[in-house]
Amino acid sequence: MKTEIVHKIMILGLQISLYTLIPLLAVATENSACLECHGDAAAVGESLVIEALSFDNTAHGELGCHICHASISDGHPDDGLTPSRTSCVECHDPISQEYAASLHAGKASCSDCHTPHRALGPTAVSGHDMNRQCLTCHDHADMLDKHGEWLPQADLHVSMLPCITCHSSSDQYVISLYIIKRHGNMLSGGYELASFDELSVQSNGRPIEQLVDRNADGYVSLAELRMFNLDPENKQLRLQGMITPEGVSHNFRTQDDRWDCSFCHASGPAARQVSFLSLAEPDGSYKRVPVEKGAVLDALYGTPDFYMVGSTRSTALNYVGLVILAGGLVMPIGHGTLRILTRKNRTKEEE
């Protein structure tokens, strides 16, 4: 898919360079020329503002404004012309075709769910933000009702899963751990995704991933998770897990096997072993730090508040349970054997 995209871009780039001949390195300065006006609400009005912070770090940011608004002239904005917009299909052919063939095609356009100036891949978007894309049209309460008709604890599922985990397909699903922060008191809870600023305050100026990744090796071990969970400094923080897709097909519909709970609620697929800590960035996107394999399966310390029945069970606890059950069999088996061996003693007494 990527090579196709690159191919298209090369052709487009060739056309564009006929007009501009701007070397690729100049993209940034070119962006900032446009953003001098379009980064300032006072100059162009709220509706035409492009958030430079969130645009620059995206794949589209590297392309530059011109590639999509190719017809823009030097006279802009006084030329009275509406700049062109390259449509998504030019560069995202496979996804666009897949979407066009889906049941959802007539219901929403690419821009209804995506902002071209803030295009992020699924691993750079929090599960919460993914759902916000859907909930603008699909009313939250309505969704709880509809899914509650067949899904046990629909409220839990709908808040702990991105809609697309059930309504699109992906080669792989992983567990994303988000840091959430308590805003209310003990009883009223009020946990919300912790923002970059909140986490910065919490980490005292250190990079925020060091809240968890204490030795800053770009990897979160089980021991580090334990320290994070037990640290009294972090009393207001906890880790929330979601199952997120690594790639997103655009055939939005109800995937047949998502009726079957054991698509998620069974151990085995490597997905339940692989998890990432997902942290807010200043621009509102998310970056990931890999977590030790199987850490979320740890009985007590890995993720005390993330548990998926059937799939994140702890093996250690299973053995403890087995020992307890074996204890219950001591009488039937041990006593029962002696009982059979000594049955003569009792029949004699009865005579």
Add this chain to the structure above:
Amino acid sequence: MSKIKIYLQPTPIRIWHWLNAFGIITLCITGVQIRFPDHLHLFASYKSAILLHNVAGLVVAFSFSLWFIYYAVVSRTLLKTYMPSRDDLEHGLARQAKFYLLTYFLGWKNPHHATPDNKFNPMQKSAYLAIMFILVPLVSLSGLLLTNVSPMRDLVLMIGGLKILVAIHFLLACCLCAFLFTHVYLATLGKTPLEHIKPMWTGWEEEDSTEQPHHVTGSSRLPSVAAMPRTGMTTRRRP
């Protein structure tokens, strides 16, 4: 030898007991499928196992309140029936353990004899106390939380999180299941395997009229537990 009958198990207790027994057996089996879906597929789908588990949990919780209301409000014998006395703890437990582990095999009689006033031997009392006052309530409460995670999240967090709650629920359930094995086995330890089980079903215990007639009168005073071994001994010497 003529037989007489004692009314040992009142109807509400029998209803509770069998609702409870079948409820807990259902919970154990569905529970295994819910925890190990990749190993057990007894029920058509994971969802049906969960629904059945939830319903059985409600049945057990409901029958538990029947048990509690009967003993605490109707007959007012909750503590008397289930609380081991000082003497039970000091001598009774050892005496009963000695019976189960030694003298039973020698063919001696049970040192405890069940009467409506004093149904349980000291080991039964202690075990049932733990089961009915600690295990069943805790399993039910943790189950209730687990079926309402979202609305009761704050409570779950106070306990330490979902995973801790699940660990509690799972380990206590294992204890109940272990109790079930032992309990059912011990229930077959009468003269015939069904001797103790029948009264739990019909309410009536049959016994030889020559045996300790003073028990049948159902004296109003608390039966002296100290008397038990002696009655046991007389029984043994009887033939």
